[in-house]
Amino acid sequence: MAKDIHDILQQDDHLIQSFADLHGLKAQGARTVITRAKGAYVYDSAGSELIDGIGGLWCVNIGHGHPEMISAITEQLQRLDYYSTFYNFTHPAAAALAEKVAALAPSHLNTVHFGNSGSVANDSAIRMLHHYNIRKGRPNKKLVLSRHGAYHGSTHLAMAMTTPAYSEGWHCARDLVHHLRSPHFWREGDGASEAEFLDALMEDLRGSIERIGAENICAFIAEPIQGAGGVVTAPEGYHKRAWEICQANDIKYIADEVVTAFGRLGHFFASQDVFGMVPDIITTAKGLTSGYQPLSATIVSDEIHDVISGPDGMFLHGMTYSGHPAAAAAGLANIAIMEREQIPQRVRKTGAYFEAKLRSLTDIEMVGEIRGSHFMMGIEFTRDRTTKESFGDEVQVGLKVAQACQKRGLIARPLGNVLILSPTLIMDEAMIDQIEMILRDAIQEVAAGL
């Protein structure tokens, strides 16, 4: 493996980065090479220490390089490197993790299908519901309600459920999906009160169901807090009311907890504990192994499981690496660490402190809105905070602030006019203070230069 930065970059010319401006990247060669990581920090090829302010990609919840994780994965590989969970095969790690995840999930979600990514978890949820409805003799009940601003993944179907802006220039399974209004009050509220806006959103849901026909809709899918759409929280009570409308119309509610589960909002799962509702399916990934191994889970209700596991046919779905032993061992060790170190409980305090510290940045003129919860936060920059006028794309304000942060030792994620922060969940108050200081400095520097 190459060690010299120039060799690495030369080799990297063969790599297609994800969600990147490939043309710009190859032309400028401006890539950050991360060579190692420990705890809340990563280190680049120049040896600089950087606070991992995005927790890998909202996934390294317990922090990097945890020795117990590395031992658990290594021991598993030494004992059983690979076996599938296909046909009548299973293995102890997958079985134990399925039982553990079911125990942590809300009470009627007791069975788990494993995949390799959040995208696959969401595809699996829809495929299972299609099969469920075919078994129930209603093959037309297959359309999905999603929302503008959603991010559900990058496979053909998951991308179709994602907000259309992400698939401009690409084909995806759009004819299966209808997008409801974005729940972003600050941007979309249009002079209404938050309560009126919430009513309008529910009217949009009800009206869409009426127009499309509940008999044609299998699911409503929603992230508890929209992540890659810019960290958008819906008005209080949104999820519960949407869930009730879905229940009344025999439409399954899929909570995409790929980001929000495993501690990020202070609980193992947020749907019930934070948002007071119990979905029919929860999909999750990322924090399930804290990113140490690729693993996702589609957790389904007893009622769905009863139908898909009934007589009359096989369950024709799965991936070679569904429940991979090393990934399952990582999931088990990760949950054990979270339970022992009481990470979700700690996040209720440290995450609230992080949120408060970030919200204190509203005193900077260029900051339009600060949103999110606990360790899932977004800062939107505006040219004029009173009119909420955005900076044009050409300004690249998010990118400029992210670069200014990185210069000061913090990785943050730019997304147009928004900067996303989703650090590891092991931050203490001193580190949080440091993040706030870096952000303040970086934003002020960029603002002064515009």
Ligand SMILES: Cc1ncc(COP(=O)(O)O)c(C=O)c1O
């Ligand atoms: C809410 C949500 N769902 C699904 C996904 C897709 O997960 P993956 O990238 O593991 O396929 C993501 C990824 O960021 C996500 O944020």
